[in-house]
Amino acid sequence: MLSRFSSSIVRQRIQKRQMSFELSSTQKEIQAAALQFSKDVLLPNASKYDKSGEFPWEIVRQAHSLGFMNPIIPEKYGGPGMGGLNSVLIVEALSYGCTGIQLAIVGPSLAVAPVYLAGTEEQKKKYLGMMASEATIASYAVTEPGAGSDVNGVKTKAVQKGDEYVINGSKAWITGGGHAKWFFVLARTDENPNTPAGKAFTAFLVDGDTPGITRGKKEENMGQKCSDTRTITFEDVRVPKENILGAPGAGFKVAMGAFDLTRPLVAAGAVGLSWRCLDESCKYALERNAFGTPIANHQAIQFMLADMTVNLELSRLYTYRAAAETDAGGVSSYSASIAKCFSADTANIAAANACQIFGGAGFNCDYPVEKLMRDAKIYQIYEGTSQIQRMVISRTLLQNFAQNGTSKMG
Structure with missing residues (x-):
């Protein structure tokens, strides 16, 4: 009797704690x-x-x-x-x-x-x-010609002169740079090369019409071609100290903290692309005949579609989780990196499989999937490469294991 009663209590507790995966x-x-x-x-x-x-x-x-x-x-x-x-x-x-x-x-x-x-x-x-x-463009200007994933390598400097800071340096691959009304800019404010990143940089808000800003030519990229990407040069750009974002010297933390909010959004972009790849592949597989039957009836095609589906559902689920964590106010670097890494990698697999399912037509610009394949690659690169995401994941994993003796997070 006691055993049955205890089991009933456990079931009730499980039911109360049961997670909902249903959207409102x-x-x-x-x-x-x-x-x-x-x-x-x-x-x-x-x-x-x-x-x-x-x-x-x-x-x-x-x-x-x-x-x-x-x-x-x-x-x-x-x-x-x-x-x-x-x-x-x-x-x-x-x-x-x-x-x-x-x-x-x-x-x-x-x-x-x-x-x-x-x-x-x-x-x-x-x-x-x-x-x-109104519909306004703003740009995040951190990456430089010699400093992408290695943010500590940023060379752009900001020197305080009275109530202003004077910024000099160049930023590269700046999304929206040609149209930005203002920039988020990370610059070194500590001359000592041994100062840790957490204290060496300051974040600034720089209005786009400030004298000394030069916008380079629009880059010709492999995919996402209508996105405006440029080099932005700052030459004696004067910014009032009121435009410091956060505390002086704390710019690195501000810049990296933004990724906790935005990496789930980038992951969602990859999820949307994978979803489109799957839909285009299903449509084509049902229409295209080979060996006397739609290619959707061939196991080789079915297995590719199944793999695409598995990856899509898992990337979507974890991306939603990472976003939900930001809504709950939790630090989500770990989840955001998992979502971004897995969604980006599987989007590239989905695009490659879509091209394979389309066969020769997948290699042709008159069909939709070659564009999807070109667009997919950048997800493994911007807002932290897939390798950087793995560094974040493994570092968090090992820290948690050292503290708690388990790899389970949370």
């Missing part, structure tokens, strides 16, 4: 609206902007009017106030249509994130309010 009705509405916009507007224009490389301003403005741009900006500052998970749903849906156009729409969120996390009330009112009021 509001989340389903957000997802459906974003997907409809993606299918109606982004997907039909994807090839056009891929070929022209033109920045899709008209679509960006439409997305802003619908609340799909800068979704994390709180309502207090005029934004949609969507939160992490809702933002991920939007990015995933937009990326289904075109990850290049999606990046033009949501890319400014990387510059918004540090302000959201570390900005003063005045900074938030000015810069978040600016982004919320």
Whole structure:
């Protein structure tokens, strides 16, 4: 009797603690609206902007009017106030249509994130309010020609002169750089090369019309061609000390903290691309005949579709988890890195499989999957390479094991 009673209590506790994997009705509405916009507007224009490389301003403005741009900006500052998970749903849906156009729409969120996390009330009112009021581009300027994953190698310097800082240096591969109204800039403010990164750099908000800023030519990239990527040079750019974001010397922490919010969004972009790869592959496999039957009936094709499905469902699930952790206020570097790494790697597998399923047509520019394959590669590179994500994951894993004697997190 006691044993049965104890089992009943355990079952009740399990039921109370049972996790829900179901989206709320509001989340389903957000997802459906974003997907409809993606299918109606982004997907039909994807090839056009891929070929022209033109920045899709008209679509960006439409997305802003619908609340799909800068979704994390709180309502207090005029934004949609969507939160992490809702933002991920939007990015995933937009990326289904075109990850290049999606990046033009949501890319400014990387510059918004540090302000959201570390900005003063005045900074938030000015810069978040600016982004919320109209379709505005802002850029996250950290990467340099000789400093990508090695952020400690940043050479751009900021020297204090009275109530101003004077910035000199060059930033590379800056998304949205040609159109940015303001930049988040990381610069070294400590001359001592032995000073740890956590104390050597300061973050600044730099208005795009400040004298001394030069915007380089638009880079011709392999994929996501309509995204505006450029080198930005700062030559004696004077910035008031009021534009320091966070504390002086704490810029590295501000810059890296933003990734906890934005890496789930990047992962969601890869998820959306994988989803599109799977749908295109299913459609083609049911239409294309070989050996007297649709190729979908061949086990070789079925296994590729099954693998794509498994990876898609798992990457989607963990991306949602990482986003939900940011909504709960937890530090999600570990989950964000898992989501970004797995989603990026499997998106590239999905794109390669889609091209294989299409056969010769997959190698042809008149069919959709060659673009998906070109667009997929960048997910293993920007906002931290897949190798950097593995470093974050393994470091966190080993620290947890050393402290708790187990690899299980949380």
